Amino acid sequence: MSATKDKSKVHKLSLKGSSKLVAEFFEYSINSILFQRAVYPPEDFTTVKKYGLNMLITADDQVKAYIRKIMSQLNKWMMGGKISKLVVVITDKETGEHVERWQFDVQIFGKQSKSQRSRASGDKENPSPENADPQTPVEKTEKEIQEEIQAIFRQITASVTFLPVLDGDCTFNVLVYADADSEVPVEWGDSDAKEIKNAEKVQLRSFSTNNHRVETLVSYRLAD
Amino acid sequence: MATPTVSTPVKTHHGIFSSKTAGGRMPLTPSPRRRAGSITSNHSSPFTPPRQVEGSKEHGKSVYGGNLSSYFAKSMSRTTRNYRESPKSNIARIRKSPRHLELGVSEWALAGTGPSSAQSPSKERLRKDVTTRTTRSGKTTVRIAHNAGDRFIPNRTASEGLTTAGTAKPEENQRSKASGNEGSTVLANAASAFDIGGRGTEDDITAALENLGIEDNETASTSSSSSYSRPAPDAVAYESSLADACGVNLNTRILAFKPPPPESSKPIDLRAQYNRPLRPAKSKSAQFRRRVQTAPERVLDAPGLLDDYYLNLLDWSSSNQVAIGLERSVYVWSADTGSVSCLLETSPDTYISSVKWSGDGAYVGVGLGTGEVQIWDVEEGTKLRSMFGHDSRVGVMGWSKHTLSTGARSGLVFNHDVRIAQHKVAELVSHTSEVCGLEWRPDGAQLATGGNDNLVNIWDARSLSAPKFTKTNHRAAVKALSWCPWQLNLLATGGGSYDRHIHFWNTTTGARTNSIDTGSQVTSLRWSNHYREIVSSSGFPDNSLSIWSYPTLVRNIEIPAHETRVLHSCLSPDGQLLATAAADESLKFWKVFERKQGTSASASREGGVGSKAQMTKSMTIR
Numbered sequence: 001m002s003a004t005k006d007k008s009k010v011h012k013l014s015l016k017g018s019s020k021l022v023a024e025f026f027e028y029s030i031n032s033i034l035f036q037r038a039v040y041p042p043e044d045f046t047t048v049k050k051y052g053l054n055m056l057i058t059a060d061d062q063v064k065a066y067i068r069k070i071m072s073q074l075n076k077w078m079m080g081g082k083i084s085k086l087v088v089v090i091t092d093k094e095t096g097e098h099v100e101r102w103q104f105d106v107q108i109f110g111k112q113s114k115s116q117r118s119r120a121s122g123d124k125e126n127p128s129p130e131n132a133d134p135q136t137p138v139e140k141t142e143k144e145i146q147e148e149i150q151a152i153f154r155q156i157t158a159s160v161t162f163l164p165v166l167d168g169d170c171t172f173n174v175l176v177y178a179d180a181d182s183e184v185p186v187e188w189g190d191s192d193a194k195e196i197k198n199a200e201k202v203q204l205r206s207f208s209t210n211n212h213r214v215e216t217l218v219s220y221r222l223a224d
Numbered sequence: 225m226a227t228p229t230v231s232t233p234v235k236t237h238h239g240i241f242s243s244k245t246a247g248g249r250m251p252l253t254p255s256p257r258r259r260a261g262s263i264t265s266n267h268s269s270p271f272t273p274p275r276q277v278e279g280s281k282e283h284g285k286s287v288y289g290g291n292l293s294s295y296f297a298k299s300m301s302r303t304t305r306n307y308r309e310s311p312k313s314n315i316a317r318i319r320k321s322p323r324h325l326e327l328g329v330s331e332w333a334l335a336g337t338g339p340s341s342a343q344s345p346s347k348e349r350l351r352k353d354v355t356t357r358t359t360r361s362g363k364t365t366v367r368i369a370h371n372a373g374d375r376f377i378p379n380r381t382a383s384e385g386l387t388t389a390g391t392a393k394p395e396e397n398q399r400s401k402a403s404g405n406e407g408s409t410v411l412a413n414a415a416s417a418f419d420i421g422g423r424g425t426e427d428d429i430t431a432a433l434e435n436l437g438i439e440d441n442e443t444a445s446t447s448s449s450s451s452y453s454r455p456a457p458d459a460v461a462y463e464s465s466l467a468d469a470c471g472v473n474l475n476t477r478i479l480a481f482k483p484p485p486p487e488s489s490k491p492i493d494l495r496a497q498y499n500r501p502l503r504p505a506k507s508k509s510a511q512f513r514r515r516v517q518t519a520p521e522r523v524l525d526a527p528g529l530l531d532d533y534y535l536n537l538l539d540w541s542s543s544n545q546v547a548i549g550l551e552r553s554v555y556v557w558s559a560d561t562g563s564v565s566c567l568l569e570t571s572p573d574t575y576i577s578s579v580k581w582s583g584d585g586a587y588v589g590v591g592l593g594t595g596e597v598q599i600w601d602v603e604e605g606t607k608l609r610s611m612f613g614h615d616s617r618v619g620v621m622g623w624s625k626h627t628l629s630t631g632a633r634s635g636l637v638f639n640h641d642v643r644i645a646q647h648k649v650a651e652l653v654s655h656t657s658e659v660c661g662l663e664w665r666p667d668g669a670q671l672a673t674g675g676n677d678n679l680v681n682i683w684d685a686r687s688l689s690a691p692k693f694t695k696t697n698h699r700a701a702v703k704a705l706s707w708c709p710w711q712l713n714l715l716a717t718g719g720g721s722y723d724r725h726i727h728f729w730n731t732t733t734g735a736r737t738n739s740i741d742t743g744s745q746v747t748s749l750r751w752s753n754h755y756r757e758i759v760s761s762s763g764f765p766d767n768s769l770s771i772w773s774y775p776t777l778v779r780n781i782e783i784p785a786h787e788t789r790v791l792h793s794c795l796s797p798d799g800q801l802l803a804t805a806a807a808d809e810s811l812k813f814w815k816v817f818e819r820k821q822g823t824s825a826s827a828s829r830e831g832g833v834g835s836k837a838q839m840t841k842s843m844t845i846r
Contacts, residue, residue, distance in 0.1 A: 039485075039488065040488050041488060060486065062486035063485070063486050066483070066485055066486055069481075069483070070481050073481075084476055085476075169488065171484070171485055171487075171488075172485055173480055173481065173485070174480070174481045175478055175479065175480050175481075176478070176479045176480075176481075177476045177477075177478055177479075178476060178477055178478075178479050179476055179477075180476060180477055182477070182479075184477075184479060187481060187482055187483055188479040188480065188481055188482060189479065189480060189482045190477055190478065190479060190480075191478050191479060191480030192478065193478055194480075
């Protein structure tokens with residue numbers, strides 16, 4: 001009896017931990033993007049060791065506070081499993097045009113399979129391997145997860161080699177694809193997807209915990 | 225295999241899919257620009273199964289065998305017949321490969337005459353491939369192609385259908401036919417997804433949907449049912465993922481964090497960031513690259529040199545003479561001429577424990593094991609005076625003008641005014657164990673002493689009753705002391721075997737400014753007059769010379785100098801050569817701070833410019 005109780009407890013914690021890990025990943029992603037895409041000057045960033053990498057995080061108090069505000073809400077949503085996407089949109093300040101869009105798709109394994117079944121059950125009798133995959137998450141060690149995350153950040157860093165150079169002043173926005181029934185604080189409001197017209201898209205690596213899977217996609221405006 | 229007209233689209237095709245779908249093995253280079261021209265993309269991340277895409281591509285290639293133009297030509301002429309016979313051959317053509325090619329040729333008529341023939345060859349190819357297996361009395365080319373393409377459509381729509389949204393209406397229509405009614409529902413879902421995802425495309429989508437509805441009515445009865453009877457697993461996968469995507473979208477809101485992000489403190493040029501040097505470029509990089517000879521310039525025998533860390537038996541005068549104490553004798557080696565003379569020999573009951581040239585290079589102070597201190601006129605070869613006071617051996621001495629400071633084994637340091645009879649002018653009491661390091665600051669304002677009690681004392685010349693600072697950081701005897709020539713209040717001190725550290729002190733404030741763990745006993749330290757560097761000599765285990773940059777503390781070079789520990793070192797008056805004496809009874813000269821020709825940076829350093837030039841010359845002659 002106690003054993004089962006323990007088990008459920010462990011599971012609960014791991015879900016929570018997984019949410020935390022994903023949220024943390026978002027925080028570092030936002031910081032990395034802000035640095036790599038020069039939304040803020042490089043001297044505003046300091047290096048910290050994380051995921052076995054030197055991660056750059058902003059040292060600017062205002063930006064820090066801004067990201068902290070986003071993260072505090074994001075953490076709540078993550079814990080509640082309300083989020084399906086996080087998007088960082090980089091916008092040209094002068095033209096207001098969206099020039100780059102970093103999208104992180106979040107799948108929550110339990111939830112995902114449920115919705116899948118309800119959605120698509122009538123159509124097919126045998127789910128393809130792609131569908132089956134998220135339903136049977138492989139147990140991963142923290143190290144494996146960290147290595148996957150590491151690979152993503154390496155890719156984000158390396159992406160400057162193919163992403164077009166951003167001219168001029170850019171600013172950024174954070175979008176969240178949240179469930180319709182989520183609680184929404186006043187700072188957050190409905191928005192369009194801020195898609196990029198004529199975008200080239202590059203799928204980056206993904207990582208998964210035992211409860212979440214996060215896929216990364218960058219879309220950018222093609223140079224014309 | 226393909227003709228030039230065809231080959232380009234093939235590449236394009238490949239580029240599209242690979243750029244979008246490769247997932248984990250995604251190459252980082254973006255796909256060719258071409259794609260944007262053919263497809264207007266308003267949407268993101270279709271769940272395209274990459275493997276299927278590749279399959280379709282290969283298939284397309286293999287079927288039509290490459291000669292597109294001939295296909296076109298032939299098909300044009302056969303159009304009518306082709307229409308008629310196609311429905312019957314539907315299944316057979318899928319199965320029978322021998323007839324494949326021939327049929328393919330005829331089928332191309334459909335593609336060629338169709339309204340959408342303007343589309344890229346890659347699509348035609350696919351369509352053709354498709355028509356070879358499912359033919360029916362299609363009304364338009366477009367329709368036939370896509371009816372036939374049931375196996376492939378999911379792949380293509382997965383990538384293109386989604387991304388194109390409503391903008392490429394013909395494709396939407398085709399797609400709907402391809403998968404029949406089912407397909408249209410999928411599309412409807414997709415459209416609704418677009419509706420949410422990209423509002424800009426709403427109108428297009430509705431239009432597309434209307435088209436779909438009409439077309440479906442027309443085609444579903446004629447053809448679609450049969451073609452849809454065998455949906456490939458890929459199609460299932462695609463549909464489920466698409467439906468799933470739609471479902472998610474329907475239930476979600478896009479929320480933006482509304483407060484504007486803080487303004488960037490200044491405009492940033494991304495390019496400048498990429499070109500940022502890793503560390504600020506300073507003059508030191510050039511110094512790093514300077515070459516240091518790792519072989520000694522000259523090696524002299526020093527037989528009988530006592531292997532005693534606490535003694536100071538080597539000194540180089542400003543008049544370019546090297547004095548060395550070897551057991552009971554002091555020898556003077558003239559660097560100008562290379563001649564050696566024995567200056568003195570002590571009585572058999574004692575030994576030389578220290579030698580030190582006066583500032584002008586005319587006299588040498590000699591400390592003896594008995595505690596006696598002698599002053600010799602080198603030119604005359606005569607002893608000027610003996611000064612007594614210490615009751616134990618005098619291991620270290622230092623001149624400041626007419627003042628000779630002597631440190632003894634007792635821990636006492638005396639200042640002697642060599643001009644007057646009552647020579648002892650000060651007694652510096654602090655060390656409790658043998659004093660083995662003693663160095664006056666060049667301006668004579670401060671005196672640093674180090675002892676076997678692990679202390680470094682810094683004395684103010686004006687008040688010698690107590691040390692200005694006593695530093696306890698070293699954990700072993702401190703013999704190595706050196707004042708920085710370009711920053712008066714900077715002192716470097718090195719500790720013995722158990723310490724192995726070089727500490728740098730601000731002697732004004734008493735603060736330790738830097739430290740190096742050298743990894744071996746520090747037996748001596750010498751600042752360069754010319755470079756922002758300091759050379760340290762090591763005892764066990766390295767027996768080497770190390771040149772350190774200051775203040776970066778980077779070890780520029782390590783020279784394995786001697787076979788046993790380096791006991792003493794001194795710089796030549798021009799600051800270029802370092803003489804080292806080691807327990808292996810050799811005296812070696814190293815060109816550690818060699819100056820480039822024509823530099824006069826050291827002109828202001830100790831010693832006159834003229835004499836220095838002369839010395840440099842003489843040393844090369846030697």
